[in-house]
Amino acid sequence: MKNQPSKITLFWFACLSMLGFLATDMYLPSFETLRADFATTQSLIGLSLSVFLLGMALGQVVYGPLSDRVGRIKVLVGGMVLFSLASIACSFAPNIEVFLAARFVQALGACSATVIWQAVVVDRYDGKVSERVFATIMPLVALSPALAPLLGAMLEHQLGWRSIFIALVGFGAVLAIMTLREPESANLSQQQQKLTVKLRNDYSQILSSKKFWGNMLIFATCSAAFFAYLTGSPFVMSAMGYSGTDIGLSYAPQTVAFIVGGYGCRTLLNHFESKKLLPWILALFFASVLIMFVISISMNVTTIWPILIPFCFLAVANGAVYPLVISAALSDFRNCSATAAGLLNFMQTMVCFAASGLVSAFAGYGLLTVTVAMFITGFIAVIGFILVTQARQQSVMATA
Numbered sequence: 001m002k003n004q005p006s007k008i009t010l011f012w013f014a015c016l017s018m019l020g021f022l023a024t025d026m027y028l029p030s031f032e033t034l035r036a037d038f039a040t041t042q043s044l045i046g047l048s049l050s051v052f053l054l055g056m057a058l059g060q061v062v063y064g065p066l067s068d069r070v071g072r073i074k075v076l077v078g079g080m081v082l083f084s085l086a087s088i089a090c091s092f093a094p095n096i097e098v099f100l101a102a103r104f105v106q107a108l109g110a111c112s113a114t115v116i117w118q119a120v121v122v123d124r125y126d127g128k129v130s131e132r133v134f135a136t137i138m139p140l141v142a143l144s145p146a147l148a149p150l151l152g153a154m155l156e157h158q159l160g161w162r163s164i165f166i167a168l169v170g171f172g173a174v175l176a177i178m179t180l181r182e183p184e185s186a187n188l189s190q191q192q193q194k195l196t197v198k199l200r201n202d203y204s205q206i207l208s209s210k211k212f213w214g215n216m217l218i219f220a221t222c223s224a225a226f227f228a229y230l231t232g233s234p235f236v237m238s239a240m241g242y243s244g245t246d247i248g249l250s251y252a253p254q255t256v257a258f259i260v261g262g263y264g265c266r267t268l269l270n271h272f273e274s275k276k277l278l279p280w281i282l283a284l285f286f287a288s289v290l291i292m293f294v295i296s297i298s299m300n301v302t303t304i305w306p307i308l309i310p311f312c313f314l315a316v317a318n319g320a321v322y323p324l325v326i327s328a329a330l331s332d333f334r335n336c337s338a339t340a341a342g343l344l345n346f347m348q349t350m351v352c353f354a355a356s357g358l359v360s361a362f363a364g365y366g367l368l369t370v371t372v373a374m375f376i377t378g379f380i381a382v383i384g385f386i387l388v389t390q391a392r393q394q395s396v397m398a399t400a
Contacts, residue, residue, distance in 0.1 A: 005125070005133060012178050013133065014140045016076075016117035019083070019175065020056055020110045021144030023168055024049070026152035030161035037161070038096040045096070048103045055107025056114070057349040063115045064342025065199055071186050072116050072123070072338065076179045079112025084172035091165035106168075113175065114345055119338035122330045123185035130331070131269055134323035139262030143255065187335065202336040206343055211391035215329035217384030220348040221377040222285060222318050224355035228377070229311055232359040232370035237304055239366060250304060257312040261319025274324045275392065281320045282385055288314035289371070289378040296371040307367065314374075328388070 005013070027034070028049075035045045067075040086106035093099035121133050155163045206212055237250065268277055291310040295301060326344070333340035355373050362369040 003125075004129065009182065010133070010136060012175075012182065013117050013121065013137050015171075015175055015178070016113040017137050017141050018144040019113045019171070020107075021141060022148050022171065023083075023087075023106060023110050024052060025144065025148035026155075026168065027161065027164050028149050028152065030152065030156045030164065033156065033161050034099075038099065040096040044100070048096075048100055051100050051104045052107040053349070053353070055104045056111045057346055057353070059108040059111035060115050060342040060345045060349070062342070063112045064119070064339040065202070065336075067112075067116055067119065067338040068186060068202070068336050069188075069198070071184050071188055072120055073179055073182060073184050076112055076116045077176050079109045079116075080172045080176035080179065081109070083109025083112075084169045084176070085109075087165045087168040087172060091162045091169070109172070111345075115338055115342045118326065118330065118341040118345075120182075120185045122327075122334060122337040122341070123187075127327065127331050128269070131274055131323055131327045132266055134327050135262055135266035135269060138322045138326075139259040139319055143259070186338070198336075199339075202333075202339045203343070205336070206333060206340050209332060209391070210387045210394070211332060212329050212340065212344075214384045214387030214389075214391060215325040216344055216347050217387065218282065218321060218381050219325045219329065219344065220351035221381040221384065222321055223348055224351045225285075225289060225314060225374040225377040226318060227352040228355040228359050228370055228373040231356040232363065232367070232373075233304075235363050236307075236367050236370060240302060240304060242304065250308060253308065253312050254315040257315035258319040261316035261321075262323065263319075264316070265320035265323055268320075274328065278321070278324055278388070279385065281317050281324070282381060285314060285317035285321065285381060286378045288317060289374040293371040293375040296367045301367055307371075 034048075035041070038045075063075060063079065083106055086102050086109055089102035090099060090106060093102055117137075118134075121130050125133060151167075152164050155161075155167060233250070237246065242250075265277065265281075288310045292307055292314075295306050295310075299306065301307065329344050330337055330340050355377065358373050359369055
């Protein structure tokens with residue numbers, strides 16, 4: 001295994017990690033223009049986002065086993081080519097039906113990057129180094145949702161909405177070229193094993209691991225709390241009288257907080273083991289969702305600040321916890337790291353869908369719905385930590 005990644009490799013990881021968010025968020029400022037150009041409804045334009053997220057979730061389950069079987073580089077290059085071709089189709093779509101289909105295929109290409117960069121990190125670097133790599137890259141991911149809409153708005157204003165997808169074609173092509181310059185990291189010595197046998201063995205190994213389940217639950221529920229807030233906050237802030245510009249600017253503090261958490265975690269890993277940091281970070285997460293819940297049921301909240309301030313502490317906790325739990329969830333599966341990464345991200349995405357759907361379904365209850373959903377995720381995160389602790393104790397007993 002390598003000791004440290006080069007700066008070029010770190011840049012490659014960062015670009016791969018941001019691809020899905022760029023493709024998700026860059027076109028958001030163009031929703032109304034798209035609706036007018038396609039002469040369709042707001043619901044169908046909104047469906048283009050849901051279709052993309054569904055493709056991202058489903059594709060990850062496929063790319064993991066496939067890249068374990070035939071190699072990271074071939075599969076990732078194929079994914080980037082598919083992403084670029086689908087982006088071309090989005091740009092030249094004549095109607096909403098073609099656009100929706102192209103967005104789904106675009107997601108199937110984009111999600112290859114999400115799975116495979118995580119698998120390559122686990123393939124190449126040992127536990128301590130991989131934690132530092134994840135702690136370096138994950139905060140950069142937080143910049144994507146903040147910067148992508150601004151970039152998209154600029155392109156749409158200057159060149160029209162179709163230029164957004166042309167820009168994504170170029171980004172996909174650059175990533176394909178960068179990928180071809182990287183060495184293969186997968187262990188392909190098990191290629192002779194029947195695919196069905198390998199999949200059965202791999203999934204059995206992953207799904208029987210308390211360590212995987214515990215870290216997955218922490219990762220998924222911390223993410224779900226974030227999505228619950230992002231889904232409900234525009235409606236809550238609109239009801240408070242905030243403008244669209246105010247709502248957009250409210251996401252800046254949480255982005256900064258997430259970056260602080262990620263790089264703070266990276267610094268702390270120089271002095272403490274991850275198992276020492278995890279309970280303190282989860283305590284911060286749980287305290288944040290508890291405070292927001294108590295505020296929503298005990299106060300008549302007329303401004304976003306009483307909620308936004310504790311949410312920023314939650315963002316710090318998320319920025320710190322993601323590198324620890326992703327690295328830990330995948331560390332025992334170097335023989336099938338992409339399969340494990342695909343399953344991890346699939347489950348995380350589906351839990352986020354559930355939280356977002358819950359908030360959307362009960363949006364009429366406003367802030368209470370958001371904070372209740374987040375409070376529930378806090379308890380599930382505690383269950384995940386219990387599983388992680390049990391797995392750690394079993395490991396100690398097995399080696400004693």
